[in-house]
Amino acid sequence: MAYTAADVKNLRERTGAGMMDCKKALDEAAGDFEAAVDALRAKGLAAAAKKSSRTAAEGLVGVAVSGTKGVAVEVNSETDFVAKNEQFQDFVRKATEVALETAAADIEALKAAAYPDGGTVSEKLTNNVATIGENQQLRRLKHVSVNAGIVVPYVHNAAATNLGKIGVLVALESEAGADVLEPLGKQIAMHIAAAFPQALSVEDLDPTVLERERKIALEMAVEEAAKSGKQIPEDILAKRADGAVAKYAKENALLSQVFVMDNKTPIQQVVDAAGKAAGAKIALVDYVRFQLGEGIEKEETDFAAEVAAAAGLK
CATH class of the missing domain: 3.30.479.20 (Elongation factor Ts, dimerisation domain)
Incomplete structure (x- = not known):
């Protein structure tokens, strides 16, 4: 089954695939337009699977x-x-x-x-x-x-x-x-x-987050006491830490x-x-x-190094 340049154009518009990919698909499908669409979709699915490892943030x-x-x-x-x-x-x-x-x-x-x-x-x-x-x-x-x-x-x-x-x-x-x-x-x-x-x-705040804040606040209170050279009772340090956590909770x-x-x-x-x-x-x-993207760790890449590597340069 023969095909025309218009078929290649229509296939490209239908699938979004490249011009040469569309021509090759029509060649392999002997001009059958729908078969070419299916072939490109199949290749597109494979490409999609390959891309799934890339960070989307x-x-x-x-x-x-x-x-x-x-x-x-x-x-x-x-x-x-x-x-x-x-x-x-x-x-x-x-x-x-x-x-x-x-x-x-x-x-x-x-x-x-x-x-x-x-x-x-x-x-x-x-x-x-x-x-x-x-x-x-x-x-x-x-x-x-x-x-x-x-x-x-x-x-x-x-x-x-x-x-x-x-x-x-x-x-x-x-x-x-x-x-x-x-x-x-x-x-x-x-x-x-x-x-x-x-x-x-x-009351809805994450308890683990509050506990982490309390530990940090307590460490800071202990460090400040050490710098001051004063002997501050543990219960007082604990109250300072509790106060810091209460402030954090109120603000968040x-x-x-x-x-x-x-x-x-x-x-x-x-x-x-x-x-x-x-x-x-x-x-x-x-x-x-x-x-958008909160909590996703983005990959840090060196674009110049990637270009140099692709060009075979060091």
């Missing part, structure tokens, strides 16, 4: 809300260039919407969910890896919800609508109207983006953090005051703050 965070429910999803890529790609942005947006609509409990459930354009979310992602040419990974998701009230989304430095490098959701439980809850939620979301709380309340729990808008009022008081003014109790019951 760029990408986008997507947020989606519907009334009393919301979800945030992080999708990683290797470079910021891909994060600006419309195909990648469309995938992040739709994958986030799928997570919200299906109430996917985790990333594996999201991967198995049906994608709007056909197939599964996982299959679409694999196809994107093959056509865009970079490793991409669905990393994490988190849902928040309220029985009555609203979930307010916020994206800091948005790359597109509901897509950016820091995605925040604020869950406000209340019978108050949206005219009260939306602006309050937006201000709290902006605070969360800036202040980076570690948990909703002091959202409800006790000082509101960045006025630098003096704890968030809990901000919420209470808004509820009093509205004549309806408001409770900040949950939140999400996803910052």
Whole structure:
């Protein structure tokens, strides 16, 4: 079966593969267009698997809300260039919407969910890896919800609508109207983006983190006592360490953090005051703050050395 230059062009547009790869695939498929598509997809899948070992720490965070429910999803890529790609942005947006609509409990459930354009979310992602040419990974998701009230989304430095490098959701439980809850939620979301709380309340903070802080504070107290040359009782040193931990907890729990808008009022008081003014109790019951790539160790590479190695230079 013969093929034309137009077939090569169409195959390239359909698959995103290189011109010579498309020509070779059509040659091997004896001009059968669909067989060539399948062959390139198969090669693309192999390439995608090979790329999966490369560090993906760029990408986008997507947020989606519907009334009393919301979800945030992080999708990683290797470079910021891909994060600006419309195909990648469309995938992040739709994958986030799928997570919200299906109430996917985790990333594996999201991967198995049906994608709007056909197939599964996982299959679409694999196809994107093959056509865009970079490793991409669905990393994490988190849902928040309220029985009555609203979930307010916020994206800091948005790359597109509901897509950016820091995605925040604020869950406000209340019978108050949206005219009260939306602006309050937006201000709290902006605070969360800036202040980076570690948990909703002091009680929710990770005990292992607090214990580590206590050990550090105790070591510092002992060192300061040694430098001063004074004999300070162990119970006094322990109290100093406990005080340092209490300060750390207060500064890292959202409800006790000082509101960045006025630098003096704890968030809990901000919420209470808004509820009093509205004549309806408001409770900040949950939140999400996803910052792109947090916790991922990026590989440090020497680009000049890589170029020299590729060129056979020393």
